[in-house]
Amino acid sequence: HLQxxxxxxGLVKPSETLSLTCTVSGGxxxxxSYYWGWIRQPPGKELxxxxxIYYSGNTYYNPSLKSRVTISVxxxxxxxSLKLSSVTAADTAVYYCARHDSxxxxxxxxxxxxxxxxxxxS
Amino acid sequence: xxxxxxxxxxVSASVGDRVTITCRASQGISSWLAxxxxxxxxxxxxxxxxxxxxxxxxxxxxSGSGSGTDFTLTISNLQPEDFATYYCQQANSFPPNFGxxxxxxxx
Numbered sequence: 001h002l003q004x005x006x007x008x009x010g011l012v013k014p015s016e017t018l019s020l021t022c023t024v025s026g027g028x029x030x031x032x033s034y035y036w037g038w039i040r041q042p043p044g045k046e047l048x049x050x051x052x053i054y055y056s057g058n059t060y061y062n063p064s065l066k067s068r069v070t071i072s073v074x075x076x077x078x079x080x081s082l083k084l085s086s087v088t089a090a091d092t093a094v095y096y097c098a099r100h101d102s103x104x105x106x107x108x109x110x111x112x113x114x115x116x117x118x119x120x121x122s
Numbered sequence: 123x124x125x126x127x128x129x130x131x132x133v134s135a136s137v138g139d140r141v142t143i144t145c146r147a148s149q150g151i152s153s154w155l156a157x158x159x160x161x162x163x164x165x166x167x168x169x170x171x172x173x174x175x176x177x178x179x180x181x182x183x184x185s186g187s188g189s190g191t192d193f194t195l196t197i198s199n200l201q202p203e204d205f206a207t208y209y210c211q212q213a214n215s216f217p218p219n220f221g222x223x224x225x226x227x228x229x
Contacts, residue, residue: 047158047166047209047220062217063123096165106218108156108211110177112165 002027004097004113012091012120018084022097022113023077030055030075035100037109038071038082040093048093052100053080060105087120094118124148124212128221134229139200143224145193145210154214157186157195160223161206170195171213197226 008020022036029036037052051061053071061069065084073080084091094117098109125148135141145155153173158166168177170186173193183198197204205228210221 046222047211049211049218049220060216064217098165101168101171106154106213106216108168108171108213109158109166110168110171112167115165 002099002111004099004111006095006097006113006116008116008118010117010119012087012118013122014088014120015086018082018087018091018095018118018120020082020095020097020116020118021079022081023079024099025078027099028075029073029078029080033103035060035103035105035107036073036080037098037100039096039098039109039112040091041096041115042090042093045093050082050084050095052105054103089120092118092120123217124151124215124219126210126212126219126221128208128210128224130224131222132225132227134227135200136229137200137202139229140196140198141200141226143195143197143208143226145188145195145221147191147193147212147214150190151212151214153189154212155186155188155193156211156213157184158209158211158220159204159206160209166209169208200226202228 035052038050070083094115096115098112100107101110157170160166
């Protein structure tokens with residue numbers, strides 16, 4: 001049974017870089033069958049797709065965040081990671097990692113992590 | 123970007139009722155639409171993909187329809203566990219944006 005688990009600091013200072021890791025168990029990020037993605041949700045607001053990555057390292061980022069986002073994959077650890085630079089209070093959100101259900105960039109997300117709240121505050 | 127607009131923003135209903143939620147895309151997306159259910163403090167759960175295909179394990183009281191720009195999610199015979207927020211997501215083009223959500227509340 002596939003499981004995803006986000007980890008990382010719950011508090012980040014303004015202007016610094018948010019860093020999160022998603023550890024995958026019961027499956028492999030090296031699979032050629034899926035993209036792996038990040039989604040966020042500010043408190044009380046809607047979901048926002050951040051970007052995703054393929055096992056080969058190909059990445060796609062939401063244009064609204066592209067200048068600040070980096071997603072990477074570590075197949076040896078079965079993990080993929082998110083970095084978001086120059087954060088502000090507007091980046092405060094629950095961050096989810098998830099799996100796209102096929103080897104395409106925009107397909108539905110069929111497995112999700114439980115989410116982790118990241119607060120941007122000094 | 124394709125914008126997704128859901129209506130209503132919230133709806134109240136009773137156990138046993140039938141509820142329909144609408145999602146409209148700003149341009150045609152064929153049948154590339156997914157629906158998710160999200161309960162407070164939990165991750166979204168995929169219910170329907172390709173506009174009308176039920177994800178494995180999802181009860182048959184959930185159904186989806188539509189193509190092009192207009193889509194609906196129908197929940198028949200509402201159960202207590204169905205009270206949640208529902209989101210649509212277009213899967214046709216990049217970026218795969220979500221709707222703003224519809225909150226289903228108990229009347």
